[in-house]
Amino acid sequence: MAASNAEKKPDKDAPWLARAKAGDFEAFEYLVNRHEKRLYAFAMHILRNREDAEDAVQSTFIKALEHLQDFREAAAFGTWLTRIAGNTALTFLRKRKNNPVSLNEATDENEEGFIPHPDFIADWSHDPAKKLEQDELQTILDGAIEALPEKHRLVFMLRDVVGMRIDETAKVLGISAANVKVRLLRARLALRETLTRRFGDEAKRIFQTHDHGTEQMDKTSAQLLLQSYQA
Amino acid sequence: MKCEDMLRMLNDYVDQEIDPAVCDQFEAHLEDCNPCQVVVDTIRKTIKLYKEGEVYEIPIAFRDRLHQTLRERWLQKNDNKT
Ligand SMILES: [Zn+2]
Numbered sequence: 001m002a003a004s005n006a007e008k009k010p011d012k013d014a015p016w017l018a019r020a021k022a023g024d025f026e027a028f029e030y031l032v033n034r035h036e037k038r039l040y041a042f043a044m045h046i047l048r049n050r051e052d053a054e055d056a057v058q059s060t061f062i063k064a065l066e067h068l069q070d071f072r073e074a075a076a077f078g079t080w081l082t083r084i085a086g087n088t089a090l091t092f093l094r095k096r097k098n099n100p101v102s103l104n105e106a107t108d109e110n111e112e113g114f115i116p117h118p119d120f121i122a123d124w125s126h127d128p129a130k131k132l133e134q135d136e137l138q139t140i141l142d143g144a145i146e147a148l149p150e151k152h153r154l155v156f157m158l159r160d161v162v163g164m165r166i167d168e169t170a171k172v173l174g175i176s177a178a179n180v181k182v183r184l185l186r187a188r189l190a191l192r193e194t195l196t197r198r199f200g201d202e203a204k205r206i207f208q209t210h211d212h213g214t215e216q217m218d219k220t221s222a223q224l225l226l227q228s229y230q231a
Numbered sequence: 232m233k234c235e236d237m238l239r240m241l242n243d244y245v246d247q248e249i250d251p252a253v254c255d256q257f258e259a260h261l262e263d264c265n266p267c268q269v270v271v272d273t274i275r276k277t278i279k280l281y282k283e284g285e286v287y288e289i290p291i292a293f294r295d296r297l298h299q300t301l302r303e304r305w306l307q308k309n310d311n312k313t
Contacts, residue, residue: 025305032301040289054293058300065304115238118270129280141284160278161285185242192270192277200273206266 013077021068028068032061035078039085045157046089047096048146056092060085086158086172093150115185120193122200144194148187155180156187232260237267245274 011017013034019027039060043053063084064071071080128137145153158169159180166184170177237260243249244257261268 023309025302028305029298029301032298036294036297037289040293041287044287045285050290053287054290054297057289057293058297061297061301062304065301065308117238118266121266121269121273123269124273124276129283137280138284141280145281156281157285161281163282181242185238188242188245188274188277191281192274195277195280196273206269 011073011076011078014073017068017071017073017077028065031077035081036061038078039081042082042085042162043089045161046086046154047092049096052092052096053089056085056089060088063088082168083172090173115182116189116193118189118193120196120200120205122196122202122205124196124199125201125204126199128195128199140195140198144191147194148190152183152187152190155183156191159184160188232256234260234264234267237264237270241271241274245271245278 013031016027016030016034020031036057040053040057043056043060044050047053047056060081064081071077075083128140132140145156148156154173155169158164158172159166164172166177166180170180173180175183237257240249240253240257244254249257261271
């Protein structure tokens with residue numbers, strides 16, 4: 001995704017967009033071709049279900065088609081599409097859950113303060129991508145990510161897999177950048193923990209009693225951590 | 232710098248968004264602290280696995296349907312205008 005200064009560069013979609021706005025379907029279709037692969041992967045990362053991702057992508061492009069004239073080109077066309085896709089996918093996600101899970105920060109401000117320490121510390125005995133069958137690796141990766149709370153999973157997916165910036169992730173999820181950072185740290189640590197239990201070399205496991213104990217961080221450190229993210 | 236501080240700066244370090252002055256301290260700590268080094272290393276491996284593993288190709292049948300639907304919508308919309 002574009003870096004902040006890259007957004008000032010001329011949007012390479014602009015000429016096609018102008019033609020599409022003037023009523024040229026071929027130009028609009030060209031833009032669809034250009035963005036559909038990325039948006040499909042994006043929707044899959046959020047929804048993790050093929051039918052839902054397809055519906056979300058279709059709905060995104062239909063919205064874009066209907067509102068083409070409203071797009072004022074303050075942001076790049078691709079950014080605008082991603083924003084629509086993000087909102088659409090999140091709406092689907094909430095609907096699917098059939099309960100209005102709040103992804104907002106107000107509900108979980110307190111629990112975010114505690115960051116569990118790394119517990120299983122060991123170098124991985126092999127490169128899992130080389131050692132395992134693709135299916136087996138995929139099952140392990142999927143299992144680990146499914147086990148994460150949704151709010152952590154979404155942040156990890158958008159930031160680390162899709163590659164959005166912190167502020168973009170915050171905007172799509174409607175939470176603060178500070179919250180994105182805390183959730184990202186929790187997600188990364190949790191996934192690392194799970195994968196290390198699977199791939200870590202048991203023989204080389206490092207036990208550290210003082211700094212790397214299994215206890216949760218004491219109050220003072222948690223407080224400090226929280227302050228550093230609220231600053 | 233203690234291991235405790237490392238945890239707090241882990242994201243910034245892994246994302247290479249850490250303050251250069253703090254980065255030196257961070258790396259000095261990594262030199263001397265094997266557990267932290269392993270944690271940083273395995274976090275990086277974790278992110279890499281997901282980045283490379285979670286790849287989704289758009290299904291061709293869906294792509295065809297999508298384009299068909301959009302073409303119809305487009306025609307509908309432009310018909311209404313005239
Ligand atoms: Zn350390």
